[in-house]
Each structure stands twice: as structure tokens, then as C-alpha cells.
Amino acid sequence: MTTIAFIGLGNMGGPMAANLVKAGHKVSGFDLVEASKAAAKASGVTIADSAAASAKGADVVITMLPAGKHVVSVWTDIVPEITKGALIIDCSTIDVDSARTAHGLASKAGLLSVDAPVSGGVGGATNATLTFMCGGDAKAFAAAKPVLEAMGKKIVHCGDPGAGQAAKICNNMILGISMIAVGEAFALAEKLGLSHQALFDVSSTSSGQCWSLTSYCPVPGPVPASPANNGYKPGFASALMVKDLTLAQDAASAAGAVTPLGKHAQELYKAFDAAGHGGVDFSGIIQHVRAMAK
Numbered sequence: 001m002t003t004i005a006f007i008g009l010g011n012m013g014g015p016m017a018a019n020l021v022k023a024g025h026k027v028s029g030f031d032l033v034e035a036s037k038a039a040a041k042a043s044g045v046t047i048a049d050s051a052a053a054s055a056k057g058a059d060v061v062i063t064m065l066p067a068g069k070h071v072v073s074v075w076t077d078i079v080p081e082i083t084k085g086a087l088i089i090d091c092s093t094i095d096v097d098s099a100r101t102a103h104g105l106a107s108k109a110g111l112l113s114v115d116a117p118v119s120g121g122v123g124g125a126t127n128a129t130l131t132f133m134c135g136g137d138a139k140a141f142a143a144a145k146p147v148l149e150a151m152g153k154k155i156v157h158c159g160d161p162g163a164g165q166a167a168k169i170c171n172n173m174i175l176g177i178s179m180i181a182v183g184e185a186f187a188l189a190e191k192l193g194l195s196h197q198a199l200f201d202v203s204s205t206s207s208g209q210c211w212s213l214t215s216y217c218p219v220p221g222p223v224p225a226s227p228a229n230n231g232y233k234p235g236f237a238s239a240l241m242v243k244d245l246t247l248a249q250d251a252a253s254a255a256g257a258v259t260p261l262g263k264h265a266q267e268l269y270k271a272f273d274a275a276g277h278g279g280v281d282f283s284g285i286i287q288h289v290r291a292m293a294k
């Protein structure tokens with residue numbers, strides 16, 4: 001049994017902490033929101049009075065927070081409380097610079113640290129089937145792997161500190177672009193009188209095949225579990241896609257990379273979000289694509 005502190009018990013962190021309890025770990029947690037604390041308590045997490053109090057004496061500390069500024073601020077508060085040699089993992093999706101700043105705080109205090117953003121959404125967090133993309137040295141990754149295995153099914157060591165965030169940003173840029181491409185293809189098919197099922201049957205086994213089509217199809221019917229069959233209820237909200245595509249654009253500017261389709265995808269999702277659809281699943285972008293034709 002490992003003593004684990006879990007800070008940030010929201011939509012993702014709540015069920016992830018619950019899975020650590022289920023795996024037999026002793027979990028102490030903290031969040032700013034009463035409802036999140038109550039839900040975590042009901043799943044067996046002991047609620048501490050502050051982030052620092054939950055981190056004190058823990059073997060492993062995990063953060064799952066909205067953005068880089070929250071992670072750097074919380075790590076600044078808690079790192080001095082954590083026992084030297086312990087492990088700290090950030091599972092939030094944040095910018096690479098903040099991730100490296102956080103690693104620097106941990107390293108100065110003699111802690112092992114890993115950035116480990118996730119793919120798989122709330123469903124993956126609940127069912128312990130997340131993919132973790134990890135950045136950090138080999139010793140820190142080896143210590144983190146067994147803990148992450150209680151919350152996910154695939155744990156990938158991507159490289160040095162910040163590499164997990166880099167992988168997450170690149171992957172989600174592919175996802176944002178490919179979902180628009182699939183939406184455009186269905187919107188064009190509709191105009192051409194081609195049925196959704198016919199396009200799906202061809203493209204799902206042809207060169208147009210991709211995850212956005214075969215696992216998360218943006219029209220109802222061909223993939224019964226996709227959010228299109230459920231009024232585009234998230235799933236993965238469009239506002240979070242804007243966040244990830246913006247992180248990709250910021251990273252591209254800072255690194256001198258050129259990502260024209262990533263930029264265009266960011267602009268389309270921003271417009272969808274600005275029209276009041278930030279809470280709609282990101283596959284709902286097909287509605288925005290159709291509306292552009294009118």
C-alpha cells in the first residue's frame with residue numbers, strides 16, 4: 001500500500017483518485033470545490049484541509065488541475081512539504097514551459113517528478129483505461145509506472161521532463177484537425193446525396209480511416225457509442241479542444257514550428273466555442289461546418 005496525495009478532484013481527478021483507493025492505496029485529497037471533495041470522500045478518499053496538508057508525508061503526490069498557472073502555484077506550495085525522495089506527478093494538460101518549471105521546483109527539493117498528461121477522457125478516468133504520456137528521468141518514470149497502472153491501461157515514457165506534455169499537445173492537434181476533416185467529408189457527402197453509412201463503410205476500411213471516423217464518428221448511426229448519438233453531450237468538450245489547440249499553437253510559435261492546419265483548426269473551434277458551444281462535444285464541430293455553407 002502506498003500513501004498517495006491527490007490534488008484536484010474534478011471531472012478527471014475524482015474518478016482517478018477513486019481508482020487508486022480501489023487498488024488498495026491510502027489516498028488523501030484536496031480540492032477547492034466542496035462538491036468535488038464530497039464526491040471524493042464518498043469514494044474513500046480522506047479529505048485534507050489544504051493541498052500542503054494532503055501532500056505532507058505522502059509517498060506519491062498527484063496533481064490534476066486546469067492549467068499551467070495552477071500547477072506551478074500548487075507545486076510551489078506543496079513541494080516544501082513533501083518528503084525528500086518522494087515522487088510528484090502532474091497529470092493535467094498544460095504548456096511545456098510550465099511543466100518544465102514544475103519539474104525544476106521538484107528537482108531542487110530532491111523529489112522525483114513526472115509530467116503525465118492523459119488521453120481517454122472522463123470515461124477512461126472512470127474505467128481506469130487512460131493512456132498516460134510521461135516525461136521525466138528513467139528513475140522517476142519507473143517509480144510512477146505502477147501507480148499510473150491503477151488508473152490506466154497504457155503508460156508510455158515519452159522522454160525527458162516536458163515530453164509527456166509535448167506528446168499530448170501533438171496528439172490532440174492531430175485529433176482536432178482529423179475531426180474537422182471527417183466532419184467536412186460527411187457534410188460534403190450530405191450535399192452530394194451520399195448516405196452517412198455508405199461513406200462510413202467505404203472510408204472506415206479505406207485510406208480515409210482514422211480514429212475520429214471509426215471510434216468517434218461525428219454523425220449518428222455508424223458508431224453507436226459516439227457522442228453524435230447522444231446529442232453531442234461530452235465526451236470531450238469543445239472548450240477543452242480550444243485549450244489544447246491553443247497550447248499547440250503557443251508551443252509551435254515558441255519552438256519555431258509551422259502548423260497551418262493546427263492554426264486553422266484552432267480558429268474553427270474558437271468560433272464554435274464563441275457561438276456558445278464550448279460545452280458541446282468536440283465532434284459537434286460538424287454542425288459548425290454545415291452552418292458555414294448556409
Ligand code: NAD
Nearest residue numbers: 008009010011012013031032033036065066092093121122
Ligand atoms: P475540472 O475543472 O473538472 O477539475 C479541475 C479541478 O481542479 C477542479 O475541481 C478545481 O476546483 C481544482 N482546482 C483548481 N485549482 C486548485 C487548487 N489551487 N487547489 C486544489 N484544487 C484546485 O477539470 P478536468 O476535466 O478534471 O480536467 C483536469 C485536467 O485534465 C485539465 O488540465 C484538462 O485539460 C485535462 N484533461 C481533461 C479531460 C476531460 O475529458 N475532462 C481529458 C484529458 C485531459
